Amino acid sequence: MDDFDHACKRVREQLDKYCTSARSSKYVDADIFTIYGADVSALKEAIYGLRHIEELAYTVAEHHPYWQILSSLTEAIRVTLERWDSDMSAKDVEDIKWCLSGVADALAKPHHHHHT
The missing domain is CATH 1.10.246 (Serum Albumin; Chain A, Domain 1)
Incomplete structure (x- = not known):
């Protein structure tokens, strides 16, 4: 797992813990990680x-x-x-x-x- 993947994993863990209404998406082929609020x-x-x-x-x-x-x-x-x-x-x-x-x-x- 590279630094970017590790950082994405940590962010997801924090979202799951503190902001359960948010969702995230990682585009593996482009090294893009996005976070969406509940109303998106x-x-x-x-x-x-x-x-x-x-x-x-x-x-x-x-x-x-x-x-x-x-x-x-x-x-x-x-x-x-x-x-x-x-x-x-x-x-x-x-x-x-x-x-x-x-x-x-x-x-x-x-x-x-x-x-x-």
Whole structure:
């Protein structure tokens, strides 16, 4: 067991002892350990995860050939998650369609086809 695994185990033990309503998750393949409060729903967890994807998209900006795909899909997912418990407006639908057209445009560029 490495230091990270040992630290995660100690944190879990402390959570079990002092904060039984919290839950934790360790992503073994990425050395990521997260702690969630009792009120964290699957929707909140998805929105939190999307923020990491948005940060990646903003960080690489237009310097990566797949940036437009990632950025457009992230925006479409964000609108969808924001409206998850309510109705989408006509503007929301149009925004998602616009994002998806950005994906289609990016996929039509030749440099996206060399991996097939």
